Amino acid sequence: MTAHEHTHHDHDQPNLTKNxxxxxxxxxxAEGPLTAYAILDQLREDGFRAPLQVYRALDKLVEFGMVHRLESLNAFVACRHPGCVSHESAAFAICEDCGSVQEFSPEEAMRVLKAWADAKGFTASKTTVELRGRCKDCAAA
Amino acid sequence: MTAHEHTHHDHDQPNLTKNxxxxxxxxxxAEGPLTAYAILDQLREDGFRAPLQVYRALDKLVEFGMVHRLESLNAFVACRHPGCVSHESAAFAICEDCGSVQEFSPEEAMRVLKAWADAKGFTASKTTVELRGRCKDCAAA
DNA sequence: TGGAGACATGTTATAGCGTTACATCTCTTT
DNA sequence: AAAGAGATGTAACGCTATAACATGTCTCCA
Incomplete structure (x- = not known):
């Protein structure tokens, strides 16, 4: 079972290993993001015993573009890119009331950031954009 | 000694407490970002003994807009807003080679993100924008 | 004047997130 | 069969952050 043959952020679904x-x-x-330890607890019945088993799998899944890490939560979500846009331009709106996460692709904003980076000679390998706040439903409640 | 009378992200320099x-x-x-524990070690000679002393001070300094938290590093930097722009629109370019951090204010990008949020009924209380990559100097080396 | 309230501080213990180091297993290739 | 590469298993540890509780230090005002 192999999980290679990948350049970077391939859109093809790779053959995943068991873990x-x-x-x-x-x-x-999951409905929302999960921490590595939450995943571990959920997978104990499947034989998982140690955090490293989760982190190793997460590293690969992120590399494949199938999972995103939410830096401001120290948690992970499966990719739901609306319209199947590039994984490079993913952004997240995280509701601090209900914990819901919306993924979106602010391509115009990403272009502006890239333009700044180009002008400064900065080569970005990853761009993190996360909005923390209150979603529509929670604001209505 | 008081450190109050603050609405939110005031631009005035508040009276800071000792810590x-x-x-x-x-x-x-510091030249670059510091973790809370690095700050703790540096302040042991000043009587600091426990992480909480650092975190309490950091919470306030962030609230005052004098310090930013870098989510992708779990570290903190003093605010250096070029041109004294709003603390609300701060973004960071973090070099993974030399550890340097450039703060900038991509107001156009922030406007685009805010427009998305408005359209979705999402009220953002904080926006995190962090570029990870290679700075000009390190690319040249 | 002395007590109440508000805020800052001190201290211990603990919870949560992530990695190092090392051993083993399973395939593929030759 | 031997060698190599990748996946997995396990234990121990280190870094990041907070909970809970105790104490100190002011100001205000009855």
Whole structure:
């Protein structure tokens, strides 16, 4: 079972290893983001025993572009790029009331950031954009 | 000694408490970002003994807009807003080679993000924008 | 004047997130 | 069969952050 043949952020679904498939399944089935330890607890019945098993799988899944890390939460979500846009331009709106996360692709904003980077000679390998606040539903409640 | 009378992200320099002043001094004198524990170690000779002393001061300094938290590093930097722009629109370019951090204010990008949020009914209380990559100097080397 | 309230501080313990180091297993290739 | 590469298992540890509780230090005002 191999999980290679990948350049970087490929759009093809790679052949996942057993652990990668289990971790992705946990994230894909979850409503919101999960921490590594939450995933570990969920996968104990599948034989998971140590954090490293989760982190190793997460590293690969992020590399494949199938999972995003939310820096401001120290948590992970399965990728739901609306319209199947580039994984490079992902941004997240995180509701601090209900914990929901919306993924979106602010391509115009990303262009502006890239323009700044180009002008400064900065080569960005990853761009993190996260909005923390209150979602529509929670604001209405 | 008081450190109040603040609405939110005031531009006035508040009267800092002893601990706040020490922590801010450490960050302001540092070349790059510092973790809370690095600050703690640096302030042991000033009587600091526990992480909480640092975190309490950091919370206030962030609230005052004098310090930014870098989510992707779990570290903190003194604010160096070029041109004294709003603390609300701060972004950071973090070099993974040399550890340097450039703060900038991509107001156009922030406007685009705010427009998305408005359209979705999302009220953002904080916006995190961090570029990870390679700075000009390190690319040249 | 002395007590109440508000805020800052001190201290210990603990919870949560992530990695190092090392051993083993399973395939593929030759 | 031997060698190499990648995946996995396990234990121990280190870094990041907070909970809970105790104490100190002011100001205000009855």
């Amino acid at each position: 990668q498939a289990l971790v992705f399944g946990a994230l894909d089935g | 706040q002043a020490l922590v801010f001094g450490a960050l302001d004198g």
